[in-house]
Amino acid sequence: MPKAVGIDLGTTNSVIAVMEGGRPEVIVNAEGARTTPSVVAYKGEERLVGQIARRQAALNPAATLFEVKRFIGRNWNEVKDEASRSPFTVKEGPGGSVRIEVNGKDLAPEQVSAEVLRKMVADASSKLGQSIKDVVITVPAYFDNSQREATKQAGEIAGLNVLRVINEPTAAALAYGLERKGNETVLVFDLGGGTFDVTILELGDGVFEVKSTSGDTHLGGADFDQRIVDWLAGEFQKEHNFDLRKDKQALQRLIETAEKAKIELSSASETSISLPFITFDPETRTPLHLERTLSRAKFEELTSDLLRRVREPVQQALNDAKLDASKIDEVILVGGSTRIPAVKRIVQDIIGKTPNESVNPDEAVALGAAVQAGIIQGDSALGDIVLVDVTPLTxxxxxxxxxxxxxxxxxxxxxxxxxxxxxxxxxxxxxxxxxxxxxxxxxxxxxxxxxxxxxxxxxxxxxxxxxxxxxxxxxxxxxxxxxxxxxxxxxxxxxxxxxxxxLDKTDVEKMVREAEQNAEADKQRREKVEKRNALDSLRVQATQAIEENAGADQGLKDRVKALADEAEEAIRSDDDSKIADVQKRLEEGLRELMTAGQQAGQPGEAAPAGQARKDDEDVIDADFKPAD
CATH class of the missing domain: 2.60.34.10 (Substrate Binding Domain Of DNAk; Chain A, domain 1)
Structure with a gap:
């Protein structure tokens, strides 16, 4: 039976995990990383997902989509402010919904999220050696009905069978409490890229019972980044009378720099920000640069109102659970933004104890989702686990x-x-x-x-x-x-x-078909690239062989050289049949040259007649992939 996996579909990054030997384990992606940026880029007919999409964002800001989770399942009136801050175009769609315009086409946030899910599941399928279809996807505890339904639809558009949608703090508690014995009252403080949740649970004897949940779906790490963006843009405008937020490329660079600065300030007291050639003077066309130093104290000043906003949901959750802060045994920090020192101080101030940092804040949610997937599939290693969750809103x-x-x-x-x-x-x-x-x-x-x-x-x-x-x-x-x-x-x-x-059922079915068609088109484009890369590798090998086999017949070397030149021309063409023909003839010429060189006393082992060397086979038949 194929395994089910747990997916933390995050605002900034996403993680996928699976149960292995009774324990949840994160599955690394095709790039070897444990987290996948929740970023999708559209370049012509090509779709880029993850780190490769994030890397090209500054040069393609209008078609590189990130933090889309903030729009999923929302209506336009709820997200106008977030939409105005994006380098890409977010607008009102049918029935007051949200749509993202890319290259003249309107995309639903569910479609974009489906691209992230599809990439993660494809990578995991390759790593596990089996096709994955069954998934558990996490959502913020304070997501409303529309947002939960939209997240489930994103999974369906990706061609997945969504077994369960589970709250992120609850999933983190599953990961934390899986191997713990005894009774505990735990508060999960989850400050991610786009949302903030507080959940109080009682753990004991395999029962995970949620007592209360509270939160703010308009508060996350992206809001802290935005304060740095606004500060940098404001400082630059004072000096040069130009608002960088009106330039899409400059805005994208500010967003990326702000996130890096926030991260650095979690471990350093100040950070240097350097953005050379951020724009040009509109009159003289001379390049303008941005250089600033941001201290942790200044960052906390810029975000003081955001820091105050994390207090109310914590107190609300305590009140709803009818608990005093002294009754909380452990505080679990989840989400990358909990690394902000001021956030940790606030948590410690409210609850009166140092937060437990035994779980990785980036991975805990996905690990807990994998546990839930194992429970649903009846994983015997998990024993009897009962999860009792709650609805967040009336x-x-x-x-x-x-x-x-x-x-x-x-x-x-x-x-x-x-x-x-x-x-x-x-x-x-x-x-x-x-x-x-x-x-x-x-x-x-x-x-x-x-x-x-x-x-x-x-x-x-x-x-x-x-x-x-x-x-x-x-x-x-x-x-x-x-x-x-x-x-x-x-x-x-x-x-x-x-x-x-x-989306209604018809829209979802249409998007599923489009996704399948796009997946096939992407596969064909990848195969075309691999064929060209294979021929290019063979061309390089042939060029080296001509130099190494000086004793071979000059006519034969000239013929192989001509074939190598023909290969170079074929690589630039869009003719797959021509590439296949040239590759076949160049392989034959290369075998002849290697054999002739060996007979002429050149170093190296000749291939048996009619058979390429093993080295050649590796070059020709290797499973090529684009370089990072």
Whole structure:
């Protein structure tokens, strides 16, 4: 049975892990790294994913997409600020959704995330020697229903079977508590690239029970980076009267430099920032440079309001769990941004104890997701593990007067199911529109609308007589399903969701087909490159053989030289048949030359008649790949 894997689909970086011998292990990618940048670049017909995409971002800012997780499952009004800061074009899509424009084509954030998932699973499949289809994907605990559904759809677009969507802090707790005995109350503090979560769990006897969760889906490491970007751009504007944020290439360089500076300030008291030739003077066209020194104290000053924002969710989680900070046994730090010294100080100040840093903040979530995948697949090495998670936000419906009537309150254990009876407000009302909401505010307009469900075909009757049974059902992924029926007549009516920011089934199926077509096209392009690389290697070998076999017949050497020149010309062409023909003839000529050189007393071993040397076979038949 093929193994299921766990994937931490991160804002900045992503990680994939699998259970091996009863323990979760990170799977390195094709580049040999344990993390994969969540970056996708489009260059003509080619798609680049991961580190290779990140490396070319400064020269291709409009078509290099990063931090897309901040847009997934969101509506346009929620992300306008983040969109305005991106070097690439983010705009409003159908039904108030979010779309990213690349090379004249609009992409859903789910499509972009699917590219990252596909690359990671393909690399893992190659490493494990088996085709992977079953995955567990993590999401921030404070993701709402639309964001969870969109993440699941990203997996489906990538051609994967998403077994479960699991909260990131809960996954980290699984990784932390897998081999620990005894009872503990643990607070997981998860500050990633784009989101912030706080989750309190009780661990003991194989049971991982979430007591409460809180967070901020608009707070992450990218916001800390942005403060450095704004500071650098502001300093430069004072000096040169030019806003670097209006230049896409300059903005991309600022973003990359800001992230590096933030990382360096986690271990150093100050860092030097140098960006030569950042732009040109618009009047004189002379190059302009940016040189600054940023101290840790200045960085903390620039981010002081962000640092204050991490306090409230921690206190909210404690209040919801009905716990005093002194009752927390361990604090687990998750997410790269928890390395910021000021963040660690705040955590220690609130909880009153030094955070536990025994788990790798970059890998803990993926490791826990792998554990969950193992549980689902019945991995006997894991024993009996029970995971009880909660829904992060209250779910309800809009009622007369523009109020929200809660159906399932936040921090309710999932799966959960709740049914309530509603009625009509007018005589002979033929149908009702049920607006499903998520949030904690009393007025419907202040919460997020997840969809509008229409129940039609209600028989004529006085106002208040109809009995409309509405059922909210949250599955183990934290994804909501809603049904409705009219009880008085016994007649059930179907419902349909409108104005949701996630993709409908038809869109997902279309994107799956496009992804498969793109994967085949990418494979063909890769094969073309490999054929050219193979012929180029053979050409270089032939050129060296001409020099090394000086005693061979001059006519034979001239013929091989002509074939090598022909190979060089074929490599520049787009004719695969020509490449194959030249390669075949050059292989034959090279064998003749090597044999002639050996017979003439040249050093080296001649190949048997009709057979290339083993060295030649390695060159010709090797599984070539582009250089890093």
């Amino acid at each position: 779910l309800g419906v809009e009622v007369k007067g523009g109020m929200i009537a809660p159906m399932i309150t936040r921090n309710t254990a999932v799966p959960a199911k709740k049914t309530e009876i509603y009625t009509t407000a007018e005589n002979n009302q033929p149908g009702v529109e049920i607006v499903v909401l998520q949030g904690e505010r009393p007025m419907a307009a202040d919460n997020k609308s997840l969809g509008r469900f229409k129940l039609e075909g209600i028989p004529p009757m006085p106002a208040g007589r109809a009995q409309i049974e509405v059922t909210f059902d949250i599955d183990a992924n934290g994804i909501l399903h809603v049904t409705a029926k009219e009880k008085t007549s016994g007649k059930e009516s179907s419902i349909r969701i409108e104005n949701t920011t996630t």
